[in-house]
Amino acid sequence: MTPEPRPSTAASVPPWRDARVLRVAAQVLVLVIVGVLVAFMVRNLMTAMSDRNLGFGFSFLNRSAGFDISESPIPYSSTDTYAKAFLVGLLNTLFVSFLGIILATVLGVVVGVARLSPNWLLRRITSAYVELMRNTPLLVQLVLIYFAVLLQLPSVAQTLSLPGSIFLNQRGVFVPGPQVGPNLPVWLGFVVAGIGVLVVARRFAKRREDAGRPIRGMRALGWLGLLALVAIGWIVAAPVTFDPPVRDRFNFSGGLALSPEFTALLVGLVLYTAAFIGEVVRGGIQAVRQGQLEAARALGLSEGDTLRLIVFPQALRIIVPPLTSQYLNLAKNSSLAVAIGYPDLFKVGQTMANQTGQPVPVIILIMGTYLAISLATSLVMNIYNRRVQVLER
Amino acid sequence: MTSQASPETLSPPITVVGPIAWLRQNLFSGWVNGLITVLIGAALLWLVLQVGQWAATEARWSVVTNNLRLFLIGQFPADQSWRVWLNLAIVSVLAGLSAGVYGQATRALAITLAACQLILAVLMIISPLGFLPALALSLNAAFVMGGFLVGLRGLIPRRPIAYAWLISLPISFLLLNGMGGTPLPSISTNTWGGLLLTVLIAVVGILLSFPLGVLLALGRRSQLPMVRILSTGYIEIIRGVPLVTILFMADIILPLFLPGEWRLDRVARAMGGVVLFSAAYVAENVRGGLQAIPSGQIEASQALGLSTTQMNLFIVLPQALRSVIPANVGLFISLLKDTTLVTIIGLMEVLGIGRAVLAQPESFGAYLEVYVFVAAVFFVLCYAMSQASYRLERALGVGTR
Numbered sequence: 001m002t003p004e005p006r007p008s009t010a011a012s013v014p015p016w017r018d019a020r021v022l023r024v025a026a027q028v029l030v031l032v033i034v035g036v037l038v039a040f041m042v043r044n045l046m047t048a049m050s051d052r053n054l055g056f057g058f059s060f061l062n063r064s065a066g067f068d069i070s071e072s073p074i075p076y077s078s079t080d081t082y083a084k085a086f087l088v089g090l091l092n093t094l095f096v097s098f099l100g101i102i103l104a105t106v107l108g109v110v111v112g113v114a115r116l117s118p119n120w121l122l123r124r125i126t127s128a129y130v131e132l133m134r135n136t137p138l139l140v141q142l143v144l145i146y147f148a149v150l151l152q153l154p155s156v157a158q159t160l161s162l163p164g165s166i167f168l169n170q171r172g173v174f175v176p177g178p179q180v181g182p183n184l185p186v187w188l189g190f191v192v193a194g195i196g197v198l199v200v201a202r203r204f205a206k207r208r209e210d211a212g213r214p215i216r217g218m219r220a221l222g223w224l225g226l227l228a229l230v231a232i233g234w235i236v237a238a239p240v241t242f243d244p245p246v247r248d249r250f251n252f253s254g255g256l257a258l259s260p261e262f263t264a265l266l267v268g269l270v271l272y273t274a275a276f277i278g279e280v281v282r283g284g285i286q287a288v289r290q291g292q293l294e295a296a297r298a299l300g301l302s303e304g305d306t307l308r309l310i311v312f313p314q315a316l317r318i319i320v321p322p323l324t325s326q327y328l329n330l331a332k333n334s335s336l337a338v339a340i341g342y343p344d345l346f347k348v349g350q351t352m353a354n355q356t357g358q359p360v361p362v363i364i365l366i367m368g369t370y371l372a373i374s375l376a377t378s379l380v381m382n383i384y385n386r387r388v389q390v391l392e393r
Numbered sequence: 394m395t396s397q398a399s400p401e402t403l404s405p406p407i408t409v410v411g412p413i414a415w416l417r418q419n420l421f422s423g424w425v426n427g428l429i430t431v432l433i434g435a436a437l438l439w440l441v442l443q444v445g446q447w448a449a450t451e452a453r454w455s456v457v458t459n460n461l462r463l464f465l466i467g468q469f470p471a472d473q474s475w476r477v478w479l480n481l482a483i484v485s486v487l488a489g490l491s492a493g494v495y496g497q498a499t500r501a502l503a504i505t506l507a508a509c510q511l512i513l514a515v516l517m518i519i520s521p522l523g524f525l526p527a528l529a530l531s532l533n534a535a536f537v538m539g540g541f542l543v544g545l546r547g548l549i550p551r552r553p554i555a556y557a558w559l560i561s562l563p564i565s566f567l568l569l570n571g572m573g574g575t576p577l578p579s580i581s582t583n584t585w586g587g588l589l590l591t592v593l594i595a596v597v598g599i600l601l602s603f604p605l606g607v608l609l610a611l612g613r614r615s616q617l618p619m620v621r622i623l624s625t626g627y628i629e630i631i632r633g634v635p636l637v638t639i640l641f642m643a644d645i646i647l648p649l650f651l652p653g654e655w656r657l658d659r660v661a662r663a664m665g666g667v668v669l670f671s672a673a674y675v676a677e678n679v680r681g682g683l684q685a686i687p688s689g690q691i692e693a694s695q696a697l698g699l700s701t702t703q704m705n706l707f708i709v710l711p712q713a714l715r716s717v718i719p720a721n722v723g724l725f726i727s728l729l730k731d732t733t734l735v736t737i738i739g740l741m742e743v744l745g746i747g748r749a750v751l752a753q754p755e756s757f758g759a760y761l762e763v764y765v766f767v768a769a770v771f772f773v774l775c776y777a778m779s780q781a782s783y784r785l786e787r788a789l790g791v792g793t794r
Contacts, residue, residue, distance in 0.1 A: 023616070023617055026617055026620070027617045027618070027619035027620060030617070030619055030620050030623065031619055034623060041650040041651075044649065044650055044651055044652050044653075045649050045650055047653065048648070048649040048653065049649065051653070117429075118419070118422055118426065119419065119420060119422075119426045119429050119430060120419035120420055121419075121420060121429070121430050121433050121434060121437075122429055122430075122433060125433055125437065131776060132772065134775075134779075135726075135730075135771065135772045135775035135776045135779065136730070136768045136771045136772050136775070137730035137731070137733040137744070137768075137771055138730070139733040139734060139736070139744060140733060140744055140764060140767050140768045140771065141768070143744070143748075143764055144760075144761070144764040144765070144768065147751075147760040147764070148760035148761040148764050148765075151760075152760070152761075328633075332634070332635040332636075333635065335635040335637045335638065336635075336637065336734070338637065338737055339736070339737055346635070346637055346638060346641075350641065353645070359645045359646060360646060360649070363638065363641065363642050363645070363646055366638055366641075367630075367634045367638050367642075370633060370634045370635060370638060371630060371633040371634055374632075374633035374634070375633065
């Protein structure tokens with residue numbers, strides 16, 4: 001090997017072959033292209049807006065909205081501001097998404113476990129359900145539930161009654177509504193005491209284990225104590241009572257009235273997303289290796305302990321990331337509410353864009369809000385994900 | 394997977410013998426299972442009876458069959474509808490040839506295409522559309538079969554078929570859009586509708602978004618911070634907002650962003666929105682494929698002195714793109730389902746036609762019939778494609794090679 005005199009100084013490399021120069025040049029080029037594109041679009045936007053007398057700015061938010069919103073968790077009237085109307089839309093979106101995520105998770109776990117059932121019929125039925133949901137558009141499901149089912153229910157005079165004071169008619173679904181009683185703090189006291197019992201029991205069990213003299217069932221006893229205290233407190237203090245809907249001459253009062261729009265959206269979102277979550281759960285459980293189960297059995301763990309200590313923690317690690325994207329999908333899909341007239345964020349925003357004649361700031365507002373919801377959801381799920389992941393070396 | 398199983402991995406001996414034993418093992422293995430079986434069986438029986446009775450006696454399927462033309466091609470002029478069927482014939486022949494030459498997943502797709510056309514032909518005979526389109530569709534199904542047989546003979550090499558697919562795209566566009574001349578008068582896209590529009594938006598969406606998505610994926614993994622930030626920002630923003638908002642933007646804001654003299658029609662705007670939307674998802678799929686490439690490949694190409702462009706073109710992308718095909722088929726399926734959202738901005742794809750049909754006085758109240766039909770159309774298409782994608786995944790050996 002003869003030592004060649006290598007061109008080590010930067011001066012000997014021409015600038016058009018110098019990697020450092022090229023890197024900067026490429027980035028500048030990209031920036032210029034994007035900049036020109038944006039400038040071109042903004043210039044067109046300015047011309048178009050001045051031609052059509054469209055304004056730009058967010059000052060309209062303080063003006064009176066002048067349109068009604070069919071349902072709202074907070075008091076709202078058409079004299080309120082656009083900002084408040086937007087807030088109502090946002091709250092409706094958050095409400096239906098939150099409820100949908102919880103219900104879809106519960107149903108999805110049931111579906112996922114049922115798809116692994118030893119029962120052939122149950123497996124087939126759930127797999128048919130999953131395929132049906134996954135291969136038809138959510139929007140079609142929503143309009144089917146809304147127009148073909150809920151709006152075809154009998155009129156108020158011929159209301160369908162289901163057991164448990166649930167009533168169905170054209171105006172929606174009426175269910176017993178939870179009423180928070182004055183004794184809530186008493187019950188919360190019971191809950192705190194129960195948690196205390198659990199903590200003490202666990203600490204005691206841990207100390208005995210560390211000392212090498214474990215007591216069997218000490219932890220279970222703690223959980224039993226917690227459950228017993230919570231249940232006794234519930235019976236004694238009755239913190240929440242359920243107020244059944246009462247039939248008036250023309251409608252129902254009391255209880256919780258769910259509009260057909262809300263019901264259709266919630267049911268549609270839950271049924272659709274549960275199919276996807278079911279697949280995620282099934283995949284997660286199946287991904288736990290057979291050897292793990294056999295090892296757990298060989299160690300003498302009971303069936304329940306195997307599931308709780310071996311299968312679920314490992315499955316959860318696989319499940320959480322795809323579950324997060326399903327939650328995000330559900331929140332985004334709630335914007336389909338516009339097709340059935342539920343006043344969610346997008347629907348209210350669309351009305352605002354039409355009324356104010358300022359579509360650009362309104363769409364920025366809508367997209368920004370959805371982005372914030374998505375980011376917040378993935379942030380929470382990422383924190384949870386980090387907690388369930390194994391620390392890798 | 395080795396072909397010979399070692400003694401340890403032999404599958405357990407078959408213990409089930411006969412239908413009774415099968416029933417006991419799969420349906421009545423314990424009292425809980427027996428109870429579940431009985432309950433579900435009863436509920437299923439009741440449901441099937443109810444639905445069957447409704448579908449056979451009460452449902453007014455004439456609402457669907459009378460409007461079959463609308464569901465298929467929308468307001469496309471009747472005297473020009475041969476252009477759609479001709480287009481379908483080209484696709485049928487190509488699909489048949491591909492099925493013969495490539496086999497595997499394309500075969501499932503070709504079978505689906507032929508079966509769908511046969512089903513439609515049967516539906517057409519009982520609809521006022523009559524005999525001629527039904528004959529055309531049956532002929533198309535025969536084309537699929539013929540193409541398949543020719544392809545199977547190995548008379549046609551693989552490459553020309555790929556080129557033929559490429560050429561068929563502009564031909565399809567010309568056929569549908571027209572050239573303004575006498576043989577092919579221009580047809581306004583406002584008349585496009587039904588299944589035609591659904592499939593067009595989805596196909597255009599996935600095809601045009603593919604190059605954009607590949608660029609974005611490369612940009613996201615680029616060494617240049619500016620490129621990386623811009624690509625990541627685009628991908629994450631698009632993935633964070635619902636498609637409806639993007640379509641809304643494409644419908645109302647996109648025209649404002651373009652010079653006044655560029656007039657985009659509604660369909661083009663919707664397609665633009667779908668392309669911008671799906672590019673972000675394609676990019677994430679491709680990124681997955683890029684990440685799966687062993688770093689040794691990249692190091693080897695650098696050691697050989699390839700430039701970044703050469704490395705991407707000849708080493709990285711060919712491997713990455715092959716492994717993301719199944720994921721992109723999945724994306725195409727969800728895109729096909731998502732095209733229903735263009736009804737919200739007033740386009741007449743299948744669901745939009747369904748709504749228009751329901752607005753006719755003679756189909757008053759036939760919600761269930763119309764929406765069940767629309768759902769069935771999507772189910773057949775999407776289920777067939779998901780099965781094909783599953784086969785494709787195995788054929789390409791994703792994750793095993």
